[in-house]
Amino acid sequence: MPAVADLNKFEADIRGEFGIGSAAQYGSADLKKAVHVNENFRRANFTSADMREADFSGSTFNGAYLEKAVAYKANFTGADLSDTLMDRMVLNEANLTNAILVRSVLTRSDLGGATIEGADFSDAVIDLLQKQALCKYASGTNPVTGVSTRKSLGCGNSRRNAYGSPSSPLLSAPPPKLLDRDGFCDQSTGLCDAS
Secondary structure (H helix, E strand, O other): OOOHHHHHHHHHHOOOHHHOOOOOEOOOOEOOOOEOOOOEOOOOEOOOOEOOOOEOOOOEOOOOEOOOOEOOOOEOOOOEOOOOEOOOOEOOOOEOOOOEOOOOEOOOOEOOOOEOOOOEOOOOEOOHHHHHHHHOOOOOEOOOOOOEHHHHHOOOOOOOOOOOOOOOHHHHOOOOEEOOOOOOOOOOOOOEEOO
16 A cells, blocks of 8 residues: 555646646645746645745635645735635735635634735635724725625625624624624724614
């Protein structure tokens, strides 16, 4: 029986499990300042990888695992990050300009200072406080999907996604305060009175 490393190499050689994707293994890898422009990382594993200041612009990550990865100041301009698991990922000051994050799971991830102009977060799972912080400066429209960044984040008083993700304790009951039409009211809390 082949070792796990041999099996992973075999899957990568045949373009992943069932011949779909890359199945590349970058778990805990040191990818600092690496350049991987317009590459296919579909279903690849980047769990706990150090991706600081790396350039992944235009790359495809559909279905990839990026949980606990550190991508401080990483460049994901125009990258397809749809259906990715990005739980507890560090994306501080990352460039997500025109990125597609449709149906991505970003629970407990930190996007502080990230550039999100033109990013599409449609149906992404994002914690409420993180969503409110992003709504304060969200702008642009994704050139591929044609969806407004603000609309994809649910900025405004949309009942469908005003309360955050399943990881948010506010989901169990509507909070005593609601978002205003711009997605925030009070500068310190990001909330405003419902009355």
